[in-house]
Amino acid sequence: MQLGMIGLGRMGGNIVRRLTQRGHQCVVFDQNKSAIEALAGRGITGSAGLEDLVHRLEKPRAVWVMLPSGEITENAVTQLGDMLEAGDTIIDGGNSFYKDDVRRAKALKVKGIHYVDCGTSGGVWGLERGYCLMIGGDKEPVDALDPIFSDLAPGRGDIPQTAGREGRDPRVERGYVHCGPSGAGRFVKMVHNGIEYGLMQAYAEGFEILQEGAGAEVPEERRYTLDLPDIAEVWRRGSVIGSWLLDLTAMAFAEDPKLAGYTGFVDDSGEGRWTIMAAIEEAVPANVLSAALYARFRSREKDSLADKLLSAMRHEFGGHVEPKAGA
């Protein structure tokens, strides 16, 4: 079927590629003209702007927005809301806040425009592996978009079936799910990313404990200098902690055994934060997911006030003078 795509970054560009490889037509736009040019190919039509993109689509139109979350996405959805007509559908496939989805869907519904939130996981690998899609919105537009979702998702592939799922929604086993009303898809994607932070931090702490097993604080007779690339690799094979993130860890270690090319500065995006806020709103204890988020905050700090205050108290009560770091 035909789809408009706004935003041709790492995610949007590959979604267009995957769809057109499977016979769909895409009308595309990006602020950056070279991104449009880079995509030229069978089934892909560039456009000069949102208005032009909308005009090039047949009714009822479907426009996928794949932009950085926040103002940029908000503006695109607002503008599309003014250009589209009853029966058309906007899909936001980015990392918006689910409360914004609820609000937008309500505002667009007044005009008869459908709004679908689609949490999209898979990263730069999605072109090849397919994307795991977590969808929220009304049944009608979600069903109408099934050809798109079905081709973006990985399909059954060679992932073993789970016993006991006979008779359940078959879309799920092909890698996409209609989670519920507006915001539900993004809510699920948000928690997915919250879990992702937790998993990543669990591996990160574990590998650091392995590395520091060679540290001078450890008595010599059990001071181990371990080959982290080998350990990451072996755990992929038959261990309880095998995962896709571990596959990536093994790749990273194979390329750069000391990870010397990486800084210790780790960014975070909204979903990790919103997951904690949802946990707090629901009164769910989320120590692991919070600690994973805070580790990223901490990675970006230098000489924090909190640490200075600890040193100051230690000085006041005990006369302790802290050594300078690295001294």
Next chain:
Amino acid sequence: MQLGMIGLGRMGGNIVRRLTQRGHQCVVFDQNKSAIEALAGRGITGSAGLEDLVHRLEKPRAVWVMLPSGEITENAVTQLGDMLEAGDTIIDGGNSFYKDDVRRAKALKVKGIHYVDCGTSGGVWGLERGYCLMIGGDKEPVDALDPIFSDLAPGRGDIPQTAGREGRDPRVERGYVHCGPSGAGRFVKMVHNGIEYGLMQAYAEGFEILQEGAGAEVPEERRYTLDLPDIAEVWRRGSVIGSWLLDLTAMAFAEDPKLAGYTGFVDDSGEGRWTIMAAIEEAVPANVLSAALYARFRSREKDSLADKLLSAMRHEFGGHVEPKAGA
């Protein structure tokens, strides 16, 4: 080759099965005679006790101990140390404390007996999938046992190769690794389990946040009743958080969508605790792994003193009277 096996529980029994299916001979013993009888089959010889088992093995002997960690394992190793001779090897494949491995290896070395620690991951699935093996000890006995390790490990299977590993130790890609001197294998297995706790808790918190998204504290317009079995399943397919533990989660949800058959009482074994102790010894911040361990401790408490003291302070300063739980 020939191997003695002491302990025929879920792990030891399956290891014997896997080995004998691949042409090895095992002389076995378990306190529980029916466990020995249940194993009878080609390549398997029962024995009447440790002494008998030792006598039935050809020199140089190799005896694998697969018993609950702690005193039971300790006693078995001590007794074997008295029965075996220079050139023989004891393999402890259980969940011993790595510092005990260091001590035992040292004591046995005096008699010329080799001691190999082998962290064994794979659970009840290992018979079929193979076991991920993390091995510590001297090169000589580890190399001599290669036929055993190689057949216990999963082999390459259909797990994709990691780019950049050309020319590296090929055993690793078949699922076993010689980590270093005595204790090193078990140290790696210990951290493996520490990570396992962290991964499990990350999923656990995430699914609880999803479930409580339907809670009364959430405003109605974004109160989502989500299908957790479907979400567990869809995340296995193309998402960033796919893993073997998630496969198991999807199985558990497919069998029992509310997990109604499980109590909220979660056990822990030594490795999770020792991982934190190692982190503390090394001064590695391990907030996620600790929180995962504490969640298990907390699951087993009822009306803890800590909580009562909070209520008591609240009463003293604010006159607050807490409602009774469930009231």
Next chain:
Amino acid sequence: MQLGMIGLGRMGGNIVRRLTQRGHQCVVFDQNKSAIEALAGRGITGSAGLEDLVHRLEKPRAVWVMLPSGEITENAVTQLGDMLEAGDTIIDGGNSFYKDDVRRAKALKVKGIHYVDCGTSGGVWGLERGYCLMIGGDKEPVDALDPIFSDLAPGRGDIPQTAGREGRDPRVERGYVHCGPSGAGRFVKMVHNGIEYGLMQAYAEGFEILQEGAGAEVPEERRYTLDLPDIAEVWRRGSVIGSWLLDLTAMAFAEDPKLAGYTGFVDDSGEGRWTIMAAIEEAVPANVLSAALYARFRSREKDSLADKLLSAMRHEFGGHVEPKAGA
């Protein structure tokens, strides 16, 4: 000076008592008539409702709202905003959300009505000890209310002066501070409560570790049965961890050495949650304050989904069957 007081609960009633003991006049209202009657005394005038209260005050009026945070406070402020006139002042002394203060102050400013947020700490002890006041709003109304703030605050008392504060705002040493524009006072009070949770939890964990030092898991030669009431008391005297919360802990233990009268069910109010949300907005790692909040959430859960999922995974990979709690 004259002050209107709306809300005569534990906090509002005592504030009126403290003020009238010091020569101020209060016009008071509470939904609960008996609360008004209970307060009758020199300098205190009851009223029949907000309208009546407003009419009984001389201009420019000052009305203090001391109600449960949320809708009740919001409604009272809204109604007062309709009844009061330019030059009058509303003080919200409760536990509102600081973002609500910003919004309300802005809306009232249009009408020339001042809005002052006053974070009020001291609990049921404030009548006698005085209240620590954290104030936000414009300079003009804050200065005009100085007689009130000054008499509510504890004054210098016998708390030792801090060296190096010569020449600084003397109000601070009398126990009240003008923190900044609207919301600033409440923001400071919110963080105060966030810290309070952290301090309480630190003591709570510590006393539980002391208590469990007598547990069966501890080897007999260092299994200590400690007298917690004595330990709480002795720490008040010369130790580094002396505090008012510890004084209260010692009281609670002296009254009820096993805290048997307290459930393990601990409530939380908004400030602890908002503190974490502020930390997340600011990207400040707040592991301790979060863990303190989560401990309260956890205290109210029973058989959480998170814990069940851990048991389910353990069953799937290891065949583990958890014992029933208490079994």
Next chain:
Amino acid sequence: MQLGMIGLGRMGGNIVRRLTQRGHQCVVFDQNKSAIEALAGRGITGSAGLEDLVHRLEKPRAVWVMLPSGEITENAVTQLGDMLEAGDTIIDGGNSFYKDDVRRAKALKVKGIHYVDCGTSGGVWGLERGYCLMIGGDKEPVDALDPIFSDLAPGRGDIPQTAGREGRDPRVERGYVHCGPSGAGRFVKMVHNGIEYGLMQAYAEGFEILQEGAGAEVPEERRYTLDLPDIAEVWRRGSVIGSWLLDLTAMAFAEDPKLAGYTGFVDDSGEGRWTIMAAIEEAVPANVLSAALYARFRSREKDSLADKLLSAMRHEFGGHVEPKAGA
């Protein structure tokens, strides 16, 4: 009475001063001769070494060891054990590990020598304020040393009495307590320090949240530039979170409002670590105390492997390239 003192650092020196000001006689030794000379005064006798110190004491002797924990203390206790006689007493007042106390007491008991562990809190302020003493050991030597303990402790002072303690051990209200058998005093002191870490970190996080309330991530209308020295001061007066550590915080801020003189490098000593190990041994969830310890570990790290691994995974799955810190 007469006391030998070994170790004249910040703690040992002040203990001698406090005791001799109150009429006791001390025979002292320190490796550093100038420390001995600096102490010369009424009631104080220097000595040339342990042997000399022992000879200068009347039987039954009491020798207080106040040295850095670990080998130095261990050696001193061992040497004293060889020099002293049945009926003499060694007091270790430092920060030893309580399991070492149990071991030492047992070994010395064979010779009839008493061993008393005395957790000593109060820091550089103890000379003036007195020391809070947590004592472990047999009743006989603890009672014999009562004149010493009584004069080291703060006494009742002006700290209000706790209702309900009538008829209980009066020593406790004078600031010292006999906790139980060997190790019990130090165990209590260890947990005291664990709590201390938690309290400190709660304040530290709170003040950082206050400071970052002025950060650029916060919307302008509620971006507060707060006066942290004033807030620390005001909280000392009538608030729920008043404490001695807060008094010290107010001092530190009064001296150096930005804490510019402190690095963000925070040391830790054994007690914080051992507290967590005890919690783990007892299966007590200790999220706050652990997080406080880890914050110190983290303050000393730079570009940790854990953080690098997070960046590496982010790069592998999402193509994310982290900015350099400070760039």
